[in-house]
Amino acid sequence: MDYRGVASQLLRAEAERVAIDPLTETHPGLTVEDAYRIQLEQVDIRRARGAKVIGKKIGLTSKSMQRLLGVNEPDYGHLFDDMALLEGEPCRRNDLIYPRIEAELAFVLKARLKGPGVTITDVYRATEGVMPAFEIVDSRIRDWKIKLPDTVADNGSSARLVLGGQLVSVREVNLRLVGMVLEKNGEVVSTGAGAAVWGHPAAAVAWLANKLAAFDVALEAGEIVLSGAVTAAETVSAGDVYTVSFDGLGSLNQRFI
Numbered sequence: 001m002d003y004r005g006v007a008s009q010l011l012r013a014e015a016e017r018v019a020i021d022p023l024t025e026t027h028p029g030l031t032v033e034d035a036y037r038i039q040l041e042q043v044d045i046r047r048a049r050g051a052k053v054i055g056k057k058i059g060l061t062s063k064s065m066q067r068l069l070g071v072n073e074p075d076y077g078h079l080f081d082d083m084a085l086l087e088g089e090p091c092r093r094n095d096l097i098y099p100r101i102e103a104e105l106a107f108v109l110k111a112r113l114k115g116p117g118v119t120i121t122d123v124y125r126a127t128e129g130v131m132p133a134f135e136i137v138d139s140r141i142r143d144w145k146i147k148l149p150d151t152v153a154d155n156g157s158s159a160r161l162v163l164g165g166q167l168v169s170v171r172e173v174n175l176r177l178v179g180m181v182l183e184k185n186g187e188v189v190s191t192g193a194g195a196a197v198w199g200h201p202a203a204a205v206a207w208l209a210n211k212l213a214a215f216d217v218a219l220e221a222g223e224i225v226l227s228g229a230v231t232a233a234e235t236v237s238a239g240d241v242y243t244v245s246f247d248g249l250g251s252l253n254q255r256f257i
Helices: 003-016 032-048 063-069 120-126 148-153 201-215
Strands: 053-059 075-080 100-109 127-137 158-163 179-184 187-193 224-229 241-246 250-255
Touching: 003 032, 003 148, 032 075, 032 148, 053 201, 075 148, 075 158, 075 201, 100 201, 100 241, 120 127, 120 201, 127 201, 127 224, 127 241, 127 250, 158 224, 158 250, 201 224
Parallel strands: 053 224
Antiparallel strands: 053 075, 100 127, 100 224, 127 158, 179 187, 179 241, 241 250
């Protein structure tokens, strides 16, 4: 398989905002391992164009999403500096294809984490702090008709990220029990708790560090890790304003234009 060619096709779809047919249809037999190779080719291409990796995102951390795609573990993608929006900066809806927004906890690392054998305790020791975050996901696959290899190849359906302005020590909050409220245009659309993320958000980060070990990749000091959605992703339209509030961690707003 021409991994680099498929990676270039996905990046072109993103740039032109024109979705493509599912890769699992156009490339029958595409495996998850193939898909991660395609994702890494995207990373190489983006870096060659001047983008910088600032962290990783974890997806499919909820049992409901795993059942939907017929898998039993999360997936991941790379985060780049050109994906980051400043707090208060609007997101242009028409820059994306099928955007959805997810409320998450972001981990900011102060030390390197490399598997195998990384535990929740290791994650706590390596974390500078956590903060509320939004991940704005998008699919370059037509109508979100994805299977696991599709989203993995598509860089975990990553698009944009927004971080809150307050960094809180992991020792000051119970990440498993921390409550979250998500509002759309002033009305509550969902609520949840940290345990919805792979049982514990730090467990998701540990999973990622151990998963990356197979590629001889580590989570580096200074990187941001989006640990996974607390509740289902919400669709967005121009004019929408979303607010997420985590108990003890503060709130974050995101406006779409």
